[in-house]
Amino acid sequence: MAPHEGDEARAAWLRLVERTLGGRPASSLAARIEPSMLVEPLAPAGRLPPLWSRGGSAWTRLQRLDRDDIASARRGLENGADGIEFVLAGAPTAWRGGIEHAALAPLLGELPIDRLALRFSAGSRLEVAATIDDAIAAARLDPSLMRVSFGLDPIGGAARGGATLAKGQRDALVATVERLAGRGYRGPVLSADARPIHAAGGFASTELAYAAAAYVSLLRALLDGGVVDGVALAAIDVALAADADQFVTMSKLRAMRLLQARILAAAGLPPAALPLHAETAWSMLAAEDEGSNVVRATIAALAAALGGADSIAVLPHRAASAAGDAEAERLALTLQAVLAEEARLHAVDDPGAGSGTVESLTLALAEAAWSLLQEIEGLGGLPAAESSSWLAARIAADREDGRRRLASGEAAIIGVTLHRADGAPLPDPVDEAVGDPFGARRRAAPFERRSS
Template sequence: MTHAGHAAAAAEAEAGWRRLVEKGLRGRPFSDLVSNTAEGFAIDPLTPPAAPVSAFDRPATPWMRLQRIDHPDAGRSAALSLEALNGGADGLALVFSDAPGARGFGIAADDLSDLLRDVVIDACPIRLETGIDGADIAARFAAETEARRIDPALMQLSFGIDPLSAYAACGQDFDRWPQTRAAIGALVARLATKRFRGPFLAADGRRAHEAGADVASELAFVAAAYVAYLRLLAEAGLGDDVTGAAIEAVLAADSDQFMTIAKFRAARLMLRRIRSASGLTAGPIRIHGETSWRMTTRRDPYSNLIRAAIAAFAAGAGGADSLAVLPFTAPFGLAGAVPRRLALDTQSILLEEANLYRVVDPSAGSGSIEALTEDLAAEAWRRFQAIEAEGGLAASLRAGALQGRIATERAARLAAIADGVVAIVGTNIFPAPASLPPDIEAPFPASQAEEPAFALPSIRLSQAAESEAA
């Protein structure tokens, strides 16, 4: 069939579909079938195929399954690490106690050697989740590698140094940025000299996401952090050979499947544009994902398993290079063995049974996903430019400007949940009966500290509804 024949057949099929839709609508407008995202992007029920936009820069290979290790007892964390690696994990995400996502738990820096004693670290991908002390932990890990006489060039190691997210989480220490910037630049230079390959720095959007930011603002936060770290590396005098692989992006994956796919694809497009504008030679852009903390619920916690599966699917389809899944008991405290195992199995089923990785960028050419990706990238870029106009991410955070915009987005989203416009299954629709906390090893420790005014809070969207139900 000729191109004109294909076009005519497609038009005839669409016309037939519309006739059936109009009959089903019974006089209601076609616009009733158009859904809108929280950012205001319209998603039509039928969008013509689009020219694929290349969002991937790697072949059809599985993403790395990372298991989150955050137990404060070194012996227990060591056992959990080996259990995860023997159970199918490709690597470990080590969460230290000062990391914004530790939530009162996490590994002590002094326990690093004991934790990794039985782990073959040159054969196991490792990601460090750190906070204000990220540079110190990176130096400790480098010393551990040297003590074992391991060639750093053989390792798959993400150092996860991210002072800007740590400042945003605690709402203070912004004035330390100039000194911190210089110290981290010098550290990265030393690590590169020792043949570590990176990534060394993480442009992490998870804290913005947890504070209630919509997807465009999360991407803008990541882009602004990425640019800030590029400047840091340039000030340290590092060449393109180091800078090109020095920074990774980190995103939250939630149960809004299409938006999460578009988010990961849009992030890659934005970072590619930033790298090109910075004069960096073409190279892979590394993106790590973690399932969303803010989407988890305490009421009907088993529904968190479904949310995590959708989020992991979307992150994988969107092009995550590595992924960690939170246990379904995350909102109750420190997870026990069964929730950790299910978190890992969620990824294994998607990779080994669903074979999700075998198609590169499976959404490419989908009219709705391509349009959503481009619209999201354009809006996120506009918000990124607003942060740059304020002097960059550190300056915007210091002035409280970005926190104020995210607070507005958070209030709007919570109001939509309270009004029932946004549904949380098991909480504000089909509420489940209260149940005892499932398998956890310890509840969250009580926090006595008052949150500073400029801190980006960590919230769960269902908290208010859960309190009302109680």
């Protein structure tokens, strides 16, 4: 068979590339994303169809609120937030503090919740759903007109605690979903939230595998409990971290949609939309040279938008050192406004479709995560994977490889491990969450100045 004309043109182009590289092969430009994953930046054009479409609408811009501060919430709305993510104390995503359960209803009562998108990070506290529903009922609002993501994460909470859900807990989970669906809520009730895996140091493939395993566990619990297919599928969303590795973040979000489609096909269920939330990563924040966090957050938010996130929350650039800084909170929302209203990133459906590099990375991450999902299921599911220390060991290996790359200079954090303002050598790295395999860690923290 004669070679395709396009193949000949590509071969000629690659020869030119290698000539500019001084004879080095074009493959030398490949980037190591994870220890066993290389991505070719000069991959041929992809052929996958777009994986997502917002229909011309922008993503939902959320302000994260992790303290009882009505003034901060109101400032966020004045600064352009479409809604608020309320982070409850004890939730795995409460990087610092969190809102006490008793303070939630008063906060909701002082906000125009009929005009807001509401998202909650509640962990395994199912009783939070009743508090939210009571606040909406007290305001005499129609649940079917509300935009609410309840953010209950009972499966993930059990897994991180090394326990399975008892039958009574599963029954309570099913009852909660059915009651809220009966009340008319359209938004997701449960969340397969993998942000804590990223915050603990897990690679993208580990984060995706965890999200997929949590999704499977939640879906299985609902279907086994007798919830009808349509209600069960509408009840679950996924939350992922967005970091400053633009193409990995874009591809990770796209890969999650492939994984969900494959899970549903394997279960014999019809295709269903996947609500996907992204938050700029806690782990990429630095307490030194905080201005660099603005750049990292911009890249992460851009990647989340281009990767198809339906809602995005940007952590303020001073969140690691000065939580509650009003100017930092304003800038985090302004950043999203620029990306949405000036750059208009939402105007194109799935810009990564057709890019050989983005598509090959999407497929590589999806395949790696699917393989890990099979391992998790082979162990008996997500809680069993944690009980056997499989998950903790996987995250620890990811974390140590990332730390080694920073210490050796193979990877860098601007302002901390590279171009330090004081020019001082790096200190010996110290783990900021010793003894907790799932503890949230900032990658910069081991290399930052420490008071004597």
